[in-house]
Amino acid sequence: EDKVVQSPLSLVVHEGDTVTLNCSYEVTNFRSLLWYKQEKKAPTFLFMLTSSGIEKKSGRLSSILDKKELFSILNITATQTGDSAVYLCAVSIQGAQKLVFGQGTRLTINP
Amino acid sequence: DAGITQSPRHKVTETGTPVTLRCHQTENHRYMYWYRQDPGHGLRLIHYSYGVKDTDKGEVSDGYSVSRSKTEDFLLTLESATSSQTSVYFCAINSGGASDTQYFGPGTRLTVL
Numbered sequence: 302e303d304k305v306v307q308s309p310l311s312l313v314v315h316e317g318d319t320v321t322l323n324c325s326y327e328v329t330n331f332r333s334l335l336w337y338k339q340e341k342k343a344p345t346f347l348f349m350l351t352s353s354g355i356e357k358k359s360g361r362l363s364s365i366l367d368k369k370e371l372f373s374i375l376n377i378t379a380t381q382t383g384d385s386a387v388y389l390c391a392v393s394i395q396g397a398q399k400l401v402f403g404q405g406t407r408l409t410i411n412p
Numbered sequence: 413d414a415g416i417t418q419s420p421r422h423k424v425t426e427t428g429t430p431v432t433l434r435c436h437q438t439e440n441h442r443y444m445y446w447y448r449q450d451p452g453h454g455l456r457l458i459h460y461s462y463g464v465k466d467t468d469k470g471e472v473s474d475g476y477s478v479s480r481s482k483t484e485d486f487l488l489t490l491e492s493a494t495s496s497q498t499s500v501y502f503c504a505i506n507s508g509g510a511s512d513t514q515y516f517g518p519g520t521r522l523t524v525l
Contacts, residue, residue: 307454333512343502343516344455389454393512398443398462399470400514402454 303328307390307403315411318380322406324390325372334366334373335400337389344389347375377408385410415439416517418503424523431490433520435503437483443506444486445514446470446478448499455502461486462508493524 308323324334333351337344348357350366350373357364361380366373377384387407391400415438425431435444445460447470457470459478467478475497477489490497500521504514 305454310452335512343518346513346515349513391455398506398508398512399445399457399460400455400512402447402456404452404454 303392303394303401305390305392305401305403307388307406309406310404311407311409313409313411314380316380316382318410319376319378320380320408322375322377322388322390322408323372324374324403326390326392326401326403327371328392328394328401330395330397331368331371332393332395335391335393336364336373336375337391339387339389339405340385347388380410382410382412384408416503416505416515418501418517418520420520421518422521424525425493426525427494428492431493431522431524433488433501433503433522435486435488435517437486437505439505439507440483441505442483442508443514444480445504445506446476446486446488447502447504448472448497449502449519450499458488458501493522495524498522498524 305326335349336347348364353368361378364375387405389405390403417436419434446458447455456472461467461480479487503517506514
């Protein structure tokens with residue numbers, strides 16, 4: 302059974318801190334890994350990673366994939382209250398055109 | 413804005429009644445998906461479609477059926493709603509091919525009393 306596990310499930314930090322969110326996976330035929338941010342509405346796309354060791358970066362957010370150890374991390378530096386959200390990790394399965402999602406990490410940034 | 417709408421946005425119904433949720437896209441994408449989201453479970457795939465009249469089951473399909481008679485519309489039906497189907501339902505689209513990115517609609521909050 303394809304499985305995606307995120308940790309921690311919940312995280313509370315102060316504004317300005319740096320956070321690291323984790324995503325590990327066990328799937329039959331890996332194709333790519335995606336990160337989404339979900340505030341009080343629909344998930345919005347952040348990154349898609351397909352190759353090991355190549356960092357994707359957007360402002361204060363960055364992510365990297367390790368296909369050997371089957372995990373990805375999402376880093377957020379200099380956090381702001383607007384970063385408070387649920388962060389979802391998903392894995393795309395080769396030949397299936399569908400995603401398997403993790404449970405999500407609820408990040409709360411306190412001022 | 414990915415050009416996806418869902419209707420209704422909120423619905424309260426009673427156990428045993430049929431319910432149909434609609435997803436409409438303006439992007440002409442081939443793939444459409446229905447997910448449910450519950451606390452502690454992330455997003456779980458109910459059914460998906462890979463073309464008009466072409467659908468397949470996801471991991472939590474029991475109690476749900478779908479139909480896609482036009483490219484732009486994907487309907488999710490609960491034949492006889494149960495309280496365990498109280499959830500937030502999201503529709504998503506994907507253009508297929510080399511793209512794995514799915515774009516989500518605004519969601520429908522369904523409460524079954």
